[in-house]
Amino acid sequence: MQAWIVNHFALTPDQPGGTRHIELAKQLAEQGIDVTIVGAGQQHISDRNHVPAGRAWHRDMVQGVRFHWVATPSSSPKYSARIWNNIVFASSIAARRGLKDLPRPDVIVGTSPDLMSAFAAYLTAKVFGAPFVLEIRDIWPQSAVEIGLFSRHHPFILALSQLEKFLYRNADWIVTLLPLAHKHIIPRGGDAQRITWVPNGFTIGEQAFEVDETKRVPKNFTLMYAGSHGNANNLESLLEAARILKSRGLHETLEIKLIGDGPNKDALRQQAIEMELDFVGFEPAVPKNEIGAILSQADAFCIVFHGHSVYRHGISANKLYDYLAVGRPIIIALDSEYNPVVEASAGIAIGPDQPSALADAIQKLMQTPDDERREMGVRARTYAVKNHSMKFLGNRFAEVLQRVCDRHAESRD
Incomplete structure (x- = not known):
């Protein structure tokens, strides 16, 4: 054919x-x-x-x-x-x-x-x-x-x-x-x-997901977002959550990495500077055949949507399935009947447009014991392999x- x-x-x-x-x-x-x-x-x-x-x-x-x-x-x-x-x-x-x-x-x-x-x-x-x-x-x-x-x-x-x-x-x-x-x-x-x-x-195939511990800062918890910096992704909410976490004194052991490009990236970077979020880093987009090694450096991922009604039909974000495949806990802000993170028991789900709830979710994962986070990651990977x-x-x-x-x-x- x-x-x-x-x-x-x-x-x-x-x-x-x-x-x-x-x-x-x-x-x-x-x-x-x-x-x-x-x-x-x-x-x-x-x-x-x-x-x-x-x-x-x-x-x-x-x-x-x-x-x-x-x-x-x-x-x-x-x-x-x-x-x-x-x-x-x-x-x-x-x-x-x-x-x-x-x-x-x-x-x-x-x-x-x-x-x-x-x-x-x-x-x-x-x-x-x-x-x-x-x-x-x-x-x-x-x-x-x-x-x-x-x-x-x-x-x-x-x-x-x-x-x-x-x-x-x-x-x-x-x-x-x-x-x-x-x-x-x-x-x-x-x-x-x-x-x-x-x-x-997930389209990262069999890329290596092992963490290079020599490049990690042991005391830091690394939260990662890898994807487009555009109108569909509520990264402004993530920056506001970072500001809240800083007010709680949690920024000293937290590193937030935003990887990718998009029309809103420059404005987001400027917003982070104005909010004095020096623990939030902006990194360039990475080719698909290299992203697995980058994602493996995270302790957890986040994906943050606006509260648009179109999401009631579900989501199809490429990055979400790569997150699941790497096997790390995921924080998702979404209002939809279909939520893969919930189905997989692979992290924390909150409503959209709620920076305070997002900050609480990040704090909760930071304070979750390592073995519990690993179990979430195993469930994420298992779900991805079975369904995606x-x-x-x-x-x-x-x-x-x-x-x-x-x-x-x-x-x-």
Whole structure:
């Protein structure tokens, strides 16, 4: 079987960020499914341009997986530039730029949050007479509205809302990373019988998780956050919790590390300086194939969300599953029926937007005996391996692709 996965924001393991599709592609290959990942050569999440100057496209083999990069314009923090980048990429997919020499696809997957490229994937599937699978990684455009990027009455959002409904109605199958997303999808035209939950998984493979004790400060408790510094992550709340902990005199044995990049990083760094939080450090983003060794230096992790209603459908943060896989306690601030940390008994769960409760949770973990924290970590790792290994998820994804191709063949007959 030939499968194309159209993901505007595709990344490779030597870059920071999510690498879901290359890991799935490696597992799909074991099921006899040859995958081509089609991504934008340049976009605001990537730290590079994959397409050489003057070229319309470029093709790579990365860890045995074929990547087809389409040339796109530079995408700055300005949303007008991002939208233009999306339009160019989607147009290129619809025109099958550089794709015409590849084997004919048996199925095409279009993945959100870029609904325009998902629509282009749908059109391409129609050209080939192949089934179209829509993958919902984030509920877009609702998420964009709730985190404050756009007004819900913005023309761009209104147009995307109509496109979202069209894709729900016309997809041959829908894969969602959010366990309760069907509550959003079905009222907007999705078929309840053609929705499958395939969550994110840990993508750090078998990287070493051993701590180099020579680089540790024994008296310090290290709390780590590794991920995007953007509007979706309430790191302002974490800094406020750090201020509270300092007022309690706990900062002398506490080290908080924030690893990653994002549009809010400079403002967060300045806020930490103004609050005199010298025990809070900001470090650069780390490529996915190196992050395991960094995460292993933590005593605990934190992941802090805002109280947006969109999270009632669940979460799909890549970093959470890597945290679980490393095997450390996790503090999570989230309001959702689905909470993996709670299910795994792997840490402390609090409500969102509550810096004082977050400070209490950090203090509680600092004062928890080492053996109890280790037990939390073991439960975290066990839960991740059982429910979020890429082998397990790859098999589930392969079942979806095979099912949709079988149904498509039957309907043609």
